[in-house]
Amino acid sequence: MTYANTSSPGTLPEHAPLIIEIARPVLERAVRRLLRGSAEVALNAGLLRTESGTRLLIATDAAPEPPADYRRVILRHEDSPMSAVDTGPEAGVELLVDAQGALRSTHPSVVRIRVVGTGLHQATITEAASPAGSSRWSRIAGALGAAAHARLRETRFAVVGCGRTGSLVATTLARIGVSHLTLIDPDTVELHNLDAMDGTSYGDIGRPKVQAVADHLRLFACGVPEPISQAVTTGTSIAALREADFVCCCVDDATARLATSTLATLFLKPLLDIGVGIHAHNGQVEKAADVRLVLPGEHRCLACYGGIAQQDQMLPLIGGQTASTEWHEQRAGSLRSLNQVAAHLGIGIIEDLVTERVQHSQWLRLRYKDYLPTIEPLTADPDPECPVCALGVRGDAALPQLSAVLRAAVRRGVRMPTAAHELRKPRGV
Numbered sequence: 001m002t003y004a005n006t007s008s009p010g011t012l013p014e015h016a017p018l019i020i021e022i023a024r025p026v027l028e029r030a031v032r033r034l035l036r037g038s039a040e041v042a043l044n045a046g047l048l049r050t051e052s053g054t055r056l057l058i059a060t061d062a063a064p065e066p067p068a069d070y071r072r073v074i075l076r077h078e079d080s081p082m083s084a085v086d087t088g089p090e091a092g093v094e095l096l097v098d099a100q101g102a103l104r105s106t107h108p109s110v111v112r113i114r115v116v117g118t119g120l121h122q123a124t125i126t127e128a129a130s131p132a133g134s135s136r137w138s139r140i141a142g143a144l145g146a147a148a149h150a151r152l153r154e155t156r157f158a159v160v161g162c163g164r165t166g167s168l169v170a171t172t173l174a175r176i177g178v179s180h181l182t183l184i185d186p187d188t189v190e191l192h193n194l195d196a197m198d199g200t201s202y203g204d205i206g207r208p209k210v211q212a213v214a215d216h217l218r219l220f221a222c223g224v225p226e227p228i229s230q231a232v233t234t235g236t237s238i239a240a241l242r243e244a245d246f247v248c249c250c251v252d253d254a255t256a257r258l259a260t261s262t263l264a265t266l267f268l269k270p271l272l273d274i275g276v277g278i279h280a281h282n283g284q285v286e287k288a289a290d291v292r293l294v295l296p297g298e299h300r301c302l303a304c305y306g307g308i309a310q311q312d313q314m315l316p317l318i319g320g321q322t323a324s325t326e327w328h329e330q331r332a333g334s335l336r337s338l339n340q341v342a343a344h345l346g347i348g349i350i351e352d353l354v355t356e357r358v359q360h361s362q363w364l365r366l367r368y369k370d371y372l373p374t375i376e377p378l379t380a381d382p383d384p385e386c387p388v389c390a391l392g393v394r395g396d397a398a399l400p401q402l403s404a405v406l407r408a409a410v411r412r413g414v415r416m417p418t419a420a421h422e423l424r425k426p427r428g429v
């Protein structure tokens, strides 16, 4: 086995809690290799330091020459004689799988093991506080199953963009029992937001959107929402994304969408992206939305799975100018009804992901022909030259290259417009 570059796994902190996160397709391939007789399977892990501990992010099978910043994780059968060997922090991390597929680690610092993908499984599920007792969740648990609902409630969600669509997503996540919710948005509530945003009133005008929505959620949510009134690229926001298990992107700005989706890729987070648009074109009003779930371990990111609409907003990143289009030419307005349908198509995908009805990345396009909605499942071939995917799941080691990767993604997106760009999305939805 060639691991010349990973000979110093002792750089793992010895006493900090260790969280192992592994993309489900990678785990399934590794288990199949064990079942076919391999004594062990070596995996590469990116490293992410968070306030709650250090995360090892596993999204790729072992490469012959992994980058120096990857760490080594060894997967073995629970009853493998080699598992009795004390690996310890100096020798990398050992992950054991039993006959039922349950995971545990012999490493003394491992406190949590998450399987990132369908089912949203993790090895240390604890019951969240339920002030009103189990009867509060009887309807949702009846629909999803109690175990799936427990996994959903324990999943830490970050909602980036807390306006018309994001406030609806945050509200419904809190309604269905999610107890860990971080809200990220730098904007303040304006008068025109009152026509669509959940949780806002006249008294909120001028307040940060995340603060207004968090105050609303506290009236019924189980956990305490964390509001971050900053752009997604600030240190505080990035630290919050590190801690999240799942990222919902509901921004109205192409650059913020690209940054959010790229950070989700680097940090091994499943991503739900919702983009909504109403556009006046040739005297017709077009209503449409793209709802995409991007699961780690499938060699794709948002940039190569439909791309980012409104590329012109990102041109300043590569020294270009944003096209100065008149407001009425860019957008025809927005409608809470359309935001609602798109937001809840997305929430429905999350519910089907946690129950394992959804197994892979999903891309749904909602369009209205006259007054009739249609929902079309779309797909895109993997892009072997995608600069975001090329960086992989390297956690903190990739952050110094973030700006360069964003610029490369914009250049590639401009050169290779994808189907998503047919949907001209207005600002401010």
Ligand SMILES: [Zn+2]
Pocket: 299, 300, 301, 302, 303, 304, 305, 383, 386, 387, 388, 389, 390
């Ligand atoms: Zn990609």
